[in-house]
Amino acid sequence: MARIQLDIAHSYRANPRNDADYALLPMRQTFEDGGAYALLGPSGCGKTTMLNIISGLVVPSQGSIRFDQRDVTQLPPQKRNIAQVFQFPVVYDTMTVAQNLAFPLRNRGMDETRVRARVGVIAEMLDLSGQLDQRAAGLSADQKQKISLGRGLVREDVGAVLFDEPLTVIDPHLKWQLRRKLKEIHRELRLTLIYVTHDQVEALTFADSVLVMARGRVIQSGSPSELFEQPAHRFVGHFIGSPGMNFVPVNRLKRSAPGSSVGALIPPGAVTLGIRPEYLALGEPTPGEPIEMELLAARVQRIQDLGSSWLVSAQVESGESGAESVGDCLVRLRLARDADVPALNQVVGLKVFGPHTRFYDSQDQLIGRESEGALP
Amino acid sequence: MLKISVRFQDHESFAMQLRLEQVSRQEGSEAHLYPLDLYLEPGSLTVLLGATRAGKTSLLRLLAGLDVPSVGKILVDGQDVTGMPVRSRNVAMVYQQFINYPSLTVAQNIASPLKLSGRMDASAIAQRVRDVAQRLRIESFLDRYPAELSGGQQQRVALARALAKSASLMLLDEPLVNLDYKLREELRDEFSTLFASGGSTVVYATTEPAEALLLGGYTAVLDAGELLQYGPTADVFHRPKSIRIARAFSDPPINLVPAFAVPGGVKLGPGLTLNLGDALQRLPTLNGQLTLGIRAGALKLMNQSHQTHRLTVPAKVALAEVSGSDTYIHLETALGNLVVQRTGVHRLDLGELVTVGIDPGAVYLFDPQGAMVLAPDSGFHRTADADG
Numbered sequence: 171m172a173r174i175q176l177d178i179a180h181s182y183r184a185n186p187r188n189d190a191d192y193a194l195l196p197m198r199q200t201f202e203d204g205g206a207y208a209l210l211g212p213s214g215c216g217k218t219t220m221l222n223i224i225s226g227l228v229v230p231s232q233g234s235i236r237f238d239q240r241d242v243t244q245l246p247p248q249k250r251n252i253a254q255v256f257q258f259p260v261v262y263d264t265m266t267v268a269q270n271l272a273f274p275l276r277n278r279g280m281d282e283t284r285v286r287a288r289v290g291v292i293a294e295m296l297d298l299s300g301q302l303d304q305r306a307a308g309l310s311a312d313q314k315q316k317i318s319l320g321r322g323l324v325r326e327d328v329g330a331v332l333f334d335e336p337l338t339v340i341d342p343h344l345k346w347q348l349r350r351k352l353k354e355i356h357r358e359l360r361l362t363l364i365y366v367t368h369d370q371v372e373a374l375t376f377a378d379s380v381l382v383m384a385r386g387r388v389i390q391s392g393s394p395s396e397l398f399e400q401p402a403h404r405f406v407g408h409f410i411g412s413p414g415m416n417f418v419p420v421n422r423l424k425r426s427a428p429g430s431s432v433g434a435l436i437p438p439g440a441v442t443l444g445i446r447p448e449y450l451a452l453g454e455p456t457p458g459e460p461i462e463m464e465l466l467a468a469r470v471q472r473i474q475d476l477g478s479s480w481l482v483s484a485q486v487e488s489g490e491s492g493a494e495s496v497g498d499c500l501v502r503l504r505l506a507r508d509a510d511v512p513a514l515n516q517v518v519g520l521k522v523f524g525p526h527t528r529f530y531d532s533q534d535q536l537i538g539r540e541s542e543g544a545l546p
Numbered sequence: 547m548l549k550i551s552v553r554f555q556d557h558e559s560f561a562m563q564l565r566l567e568q569v570s571r572q573e574g575s576e577a578h579l580y581p582l583d584l585y586l587e588p589g590s591l592t593v594l595l596g597a598t599r600a601g602k603t604s605l606l607r608l609l610a611g612l613d614v615p616s617v618g619k620i621l622v623d624g625q626d627v628t629g630m631p632v633r634s635r636n637v638a639m640v641y642q643q644f645i646n647y648p649s650l651t652v653a654q655n656i657a658s659p660l661k662l663s664g665r666m667d668a669s670a671i672a673q674r675v676r677d678v679a680q681r682l683r684i685e686s687f688l689d690r691y692p693a694e695l696s697g698g699q700q701q702r703v704a705l706a707r708a709l710a711k712s713a714s715l716m717l718l719d720e721p722l723v724n725l726d727y728k729l730r731e732e733l734r735d736e737f738s739t740l741f742a743s744g745g746s747t748v749v750y751a752t753t754e755p756a757e758a759l760l761l762g763g764y765t766a767v768l769d770a771g772e773l774l775q776y777g778p779t780a781d782v783f784h785r786p787k788s789i790r791i792a793r794a795f796s797d798p799p800i801n802l803v804p805a806f807a808v809p810g811g812v813k814l815g816p817g818l819t820l821n822l823g824d825a826l827q828r829l830p831t832l833n834g835q836l837t838l839g840i841r842a843g844a845l846k847l848m849n850q851s852h853q854t855h856r857l858t859v860p861a862k863v864a865l866a867e868v869s870g871s872d873t874y875i876h877l878e879t880a881l882g883n884l885v886v887q888r889t890g891v892h893r894l895d896l897g898e899l900v901t902v903g904i905d906p907g908a909v910y911l912f913d914p915q916g917a918m919v920l921a922p923d924s925g926f927h928r929t930a931d932a933d934g
Contacts, residue, residue, distance in 0.1 A: 212726050213696070342753075343799075346876065350865040353896060368726050374868035374891065394868050398891035411891075412731055412870030448871055448889050475780040476759050478843020478887060504871070504889070507843070 172329035172362060174201040178233035180219055193219040195386045204360040208373035211383035221366045225332050226250050237329050251329045255322035255336045259314035263307035267298055270306055271320045292320045295355055311339045323355055330362040337372060349375050382406050404534040407444050415444045416501040422486055423466060437537050440529035447504040449526035453519035465519030468501060470512050480505040561589035562622055562714040562747045569618030571604050578604040581618060582773040589744030591763030593779060594751040596794060600768040602751035606717050609749060611635045638713035640721045644700035646692040652703050653688040659711045678710045698729040716746040734760055755797040759783060767794050789837060789916040798842040798874045798885040805838040812838060815880050820857045822906050829919055839910035842874060842887035848903040856903035866894040877902060
C-alpha cells in the first residue's frame, strides 16, 4: 500500500504553447494510503492520462510521481507494484477460475498454501467459490470481468489498484452488486483504489473522494455530498446531479425585486446565484397579491412526472421592463410527489434564498467556500 | 430552454397515423414478437420500453418497413403497407451508433436525404440544413467532417439528418445509449421539445424507465417479445397491470414482498402486518399468496421512535448508490432486500442500521397470477407532461 503524490503536467505534443496543448495542466495531487478515489469527467478531460501516469503507461512530460518516498516517474508498470483492471476482461481462457485468480500470486513465487487461502478469500468475496474449477473459457462476460476484478484485488501487497471503467461490460442489473462487492472489499482490505469513469453513479457510489476533471484540470476534489452541496465551480454544479444546479444571474434578482432588501442577501462579487432543483421551493401563493420581494417570479413552462417526484421547468420573468434586453433564464424545481404542483403558464414565486443557496463570482468560482467536511 | 418549432414553413409535414393489426415476427423457430395490436396517433410520441431482447428493435424494423411481419397487417393512414419497401415510405431512423457518411461534411451529411429525394432545389436545401443545424447547435461545425466531432456532436448530426427529412414517421433506437450522461440529459431535453411539436409521429426505444418518464407521451412496455401494456406514460407507470410491467417500468427495481391477506390488511411476515383499512374491502376476496409492491421512491427511512401510520421494519444498509441527484439505499430486512430512493446525496455506511417505513397508501398488491389488484390511490390524477 502506498501514498501516491503527483506533481506533474503532461502534453502529448513536443512543444506545448498554450493550455489547450496540455492533456493535464500543471497540478499537484495526493492519493492517501488506503483511500478509494474516482477520477470523473467527460471524455477528453485528462482522467485516463492521469491514470496512465500513475500506472506507468505514460511518463509525464514534466514533473514527478512518488509512491510513498520512492520516485517512480521513469519506472514501467511492472516495477510499480500496482494491479490494474481494464474495461474488458483480461483472463486466460485455458486456465480455471482458480488458476486465473492465483496467477499474480504464483507469478511472484508465493507459497501454495498461502496462494490457496488468498484465492479462497477473493473467490468468496466475489461469489466465485462455486466456479473455481471451471475453465474461464465457458463463462459469460460478467463472470470473466469478475475474475479480472479478483485478479486485481488478490495481492495484499500492491501499492494501488487502478480501475479503468471496469463495469462497462457488466449487465445493468448486476452492476449494483459489483459496486457493493468493491466497497466491501475496500473496507476489508484497505487497498488504495483509483477508479476512472465518466459515469457519475459509478464514481459517487464507489469513492470516498471524487476528483471532478475537465479540460486537463481537477476542478474539485471532495466527498460526493460536498460535490453536491458545495460545488466549488459552476461546472461541478452542472455536472454533478441530474438535472444540474440552476444558475440565475444576480442582476436578474435585483431586477425582479427593485428597491428591495434583496441586495443585502447577495455577497460582494457575486455574479451568479446557484441553487439545486431539489432545494428550489415555491413561495406561499397569495392570490391577487404581487409576488413578495425575496421571491423570484417565474412562469411555469413544463411539468414532467418523474414517477416519484415532479420536475417543473419555469422561465424567470424579465421583471420591470428596462432598456437593456435580458436573455432566457430557465430554472427547474423538483417537487415531492405529494406537493402542490403549479399549473402551466402560472407565474410562481421561487424561494431562491436559503441554506442551500450558493454564489459564484465572475470566474465561476464559489464564493465563501466552507472548509472541507464542514457541511451546512 | 431552447425555443424550437419543428414545423418547416417551406415544407408541409404530415405526421403518420399507424395501425398494427395482429402483427408478429418469427425468425426461424424463434419468436421475436408475439402477435400485437398497436395504434399510433398522428404526431404522437411513443416510447418502447423494455430490456435488451424485449422486441424493441424488431418492432422498430417492422414500423420502418425494413422487415415484413410474419403475420398481420400494417396500415399507414388507413392504407395497407405491409409488404411495401422502406424507400417508398416517408421514414427517418436514428440508431445507437452515430451513422454518418465519413467522407461528407456535416452540411453534406444533413443534406444527403434531401438531395436524394430530388424534390428541393439547392438553395432550399441549404436553408433547411442551416435551420436544422442551428436548432441542434451544430451550425459552427457545418464544414467539418464527422471524425472531427465528439460523440455527442456526431449524434446531433445523425439526428439533424433525420429531422431535415421531416419524415412523417421518425424512429429512434436507443439514440443516447453511447453518450456521456450529461450529454444524454441535454439531448433528451432537446428531444422532448422537438417531439412536442407534433410534426412527425415519433417512436423511441429505450431500456431506461427514467427516460420514458422524462419523454412523456405514450409508453408501450415490451418484455420477451410481448407487448404488455400501452397507454399514456404516467398512467402505465402509476398503474402497471401486472408485476412484469411494474418490474419493467421501475428503476431502481420495484420492491416486491410476498404477502397474505388477513382481515384489514396483508401479512408480510411474523409481526409485520400492513393495515390497508377499507381498501381491501373494495376488492374481491383474495386467496393464496399475494405480492406487495412498493417503489423505491415511496419507501421512507424513518426515525424509529416516530409514531406513524406506516409499518416500520428494521433494516441494515448493504450499499448506498448515488444516481443523479438521488441516493438509492439497498437494505437487508426481514422482508428480504429492499431499495429506498432518497432525494439528495447521502452517505450511509455499509452495515449501518436504519428503519424503513411502508406507507399503506403507497403500495401495490398483485394477485397470485401477478395481476395488479390495488394501486396507490393518489398522485396520478394530475395531467402529466403537459407542455407549454
